[in-house]
Amino acid sequence: xxxxxxxxxxxxxxxxxxxxxxxxxxxxxxxxxxxxxxxxxxxxxxxxxxxxxxxxxxxxxxxxxxxxxxxxxxxxxxxxxxxxxxxxxxxxxxxxxxxxxxxxxxxxxxxxxxxxxxxxxxxxxxxxxxxxxxxxxxxxxxxxxxxxxxxxxxxxxxxxxxxxxxxxxxxxxxxxxxxxxxxxxxxxxxxxxxxxxxxxxxxxxxxxxxxxxxxxxxxxxxxxxxxxxxxxxxxxxxxxxxxxxxxxxxxxxxxxxxxxxxxxxxxxxxxxxxxxxxxxxxxxxxxxxxxxxxxxxxxxxxxxxxxxxxxxxxxxxxxxxxxxxxxxxxxxxxxxxxxxxxxxxxxxxxxxxxxxxxxx
Numbered sequence: 001x002x003x004x005x006x007x008x009x010x011x012x013x014x015x016x017x018x019x020x021x022x023x024x025x026x027x028x029x030x031x032x033x034x035x036x037x038x039x040x041x042x043x044x045x046x047x048x049x050x051x052x053x054x055x056x057x058x059x060x061x062x063x064x065x066x067x068x069x070x071x072x073x074x075x076x077x078x079x080x081x082x083x084x085x086x087x088x089x090x091x092x093x094x095x096x097x098x099x100x101x102x103x104x105x106x107x108x109x110x111x112x113x114x115x116x117x118x119x120x121x122x123x124x125x126x127x128x129x130x131x132x133x134x135x136x137x138x139x140x141x142x143x144x145x146x147x148x149x150x151x152x153x154x155x156x157x158x159x160x161x162x163x164x165x166x167x168x169x170x171x172x173x174x175x176x177x178x179x180x181x182x183x184x185x186x187x188x189x190x191x192x193x194x195x196x197x198x199x200x201x202x203x204x205x206x207x208x209x210x211x212x213x214x215x216x217x218x219x220x221x222x223x224x225x226x227x228x229x230x231x232x233x234x235x236x237x238x239x240x241x242x243x244x245x246x247x248x249x250x251x252x253x254x255x256x257x258x259x260x261x262x263x264x265x266x267x268x269x270x271x272x273x274x275x276x277x278x279x280x281x282x283x284x285x286x287x288x289x290x291x292x293x294x295x296x297x298x299x300x301x302x303x304x305x306x307x308x309x310x311x312x313x314x315x316x317x318x319x320x321x322x323x324x325x326x327x328x329x330x331x332x333x334x335x336x337x338x339x340x341x342x343x344x345x346x347x348x349x350x351x352x353x354x355x356x357x358x359x360x
Contacts, residue, residue, distance in 0.1 A: 007110040007126035011103045011138075014130035014345070018139045021346050025354040036353040037095050040360050042141035044068060046090050048076035049083070055224055057234065066238030069230050072217055074176040075101075075143035094141035101145030102138025106130050108152035109319055115159055116288055117327060124326035124334055131342040132322050134312030136349040137360060147177040148319055154183055154210075155291055158190040163202055166190075167209025175213025178231075179317055182297035184210045186290040193289070244306045248272065251309055263357045271310030275299055278321035281328040287320055295320025312348060313360055 022036045029036075038046065048068040057064045068076075075097070083093035106129050114122035129135065137144045150173035157166035166187055173180035187210050191203035221230040235241040244250075254262065255269045279296070286292060295318045302314035315321055329337050351358050 004107065004110075006123045007106045007130070008103065010127040010130040011106045014135060014342075015099065015102075015139060017131075017342065017346065018136055018349055021349045022139065022353055025350050029354045034091060037140055038091055039140065039353055041071075042094065044071050045076050045079065045141045045143065046094055048073070049079040049090050049094065053221070053224060057225055057227060057230060060237075064230075064233045064237035067234055069221060069225070069234040070238060072143070072176050072178065072213075073220075074172055074213070075146050078146070079141070091141070095139070098138055098141050098143075098145055101143075101149055102135070103145075105138075105145040105148035105152065105319075108149045108156070109323065112152045112156045112159075112291070113287075113323055113326075115156060116291075120330075121323075121327050124330070125323045127338055128322055128326045128341060129316075129319065131338055131345055132312070132316050133341060133344040133348045134314070134316035136345060136352060137313050137316075139349075140353075140360075142313070142360075143176050144313055144317060147173050147180050148317065150176060151180055151183055151294065152319065154206075155186065155190075155294060158187055158203075158206055158290060159288065161194065161200065161203070163191070163194075163200075163204075163206045164209070167206040170206065170210035171212040173213065174211055175217055177317070178214065179298050179301050179314075181211060181214050182294055182301065185297060186294040189293055190290040240307060241305060243301075243304055245304055247306045247309065248303055250306075263351075264359055267358050268309040268311060271312060271315060272303070274315060275303070275310045275321065278315070278324050281324035282321060285324055285327040287323065287327075291320050294318075295324075307359075311360065312344075 023033055026033045026036050048071045051068070053068050057069065058067045059065060079090060079094045079097050082088065082097055083090045086093065088096065106126050109129050110122045110126040113125045150169050154166045154169035154173060157169060170180070170183040170187060173183055184207050188207035191207050194200040194203040218231060222228045227233065251265060251268050254265045260266055282292060282295065298318035299310065299315060299321060302308045303310055308314055325337060326334070348358070352360050
């Protein structure tokens, strides 16, 4: 198996494993297979696809509460479009979009890594992306696949001096997930390097275009709801989510006080250990600076944001960290890593779709 068949094959096999796992979980829980997909944030993405975004922020005791305002538009609009043109239910369309963009993400990371590290590392990166524990969201209705694909393709375009394409891809990414705003810094660094080396002032198009998706969504919410901080107050009020520099210490103190009393907290601490290992691998096998900055920036946003932190899907979003593990291992060590990762993927899938012990 060679060429593009590596990322495709790895992704398809991983989805078969996840689908079997979800089917077994559905049977043991006495629910439908669809119910294992329509869970957690899948519910909110489907609600955004069906009803859009409220013109008045929902309140609970006078404070903004959870609503679709927290969910950026590109992914749910894509789900709505596929449902409309195909006649599929929103749930089926959402699962299809998530699966297809997950495949695209795996292929995009493979293409990016191959451009700077060669075929062998790119193959290992594609396999690990497909079986990394956080990749179970590719089988739900989540926007991770779309953002990772757009980010990887944007960084790839920048590496080839295709600055407008890089900026437009990044703009779509920042209208998909907020953590994609890290691309502004990554593309800015790439542009500065191009200007320094070759006086390519056109490179500035990439970082200028990149934040347009995020800014456009904030302006839309302002015009739609009348509140210029609609997204921020919804995140804080509905999900208690905001930047908190001390949050890693809070997590560690909770773990020290009761290591296995809260599986969410335990998962986050284990995730922090994985991040530490990934950062060492990243330092030893340094990718191009814009790629490195993207990975470190995305995981830093997650770690210092309550209640997110180093959950598996946020490590997946910071895909250069996953790639660093694939770069640092080969042969037997990589095979062991892939088997362990697949095993944890199965376990995390079961727990996430059949209980509330661990939040994805």
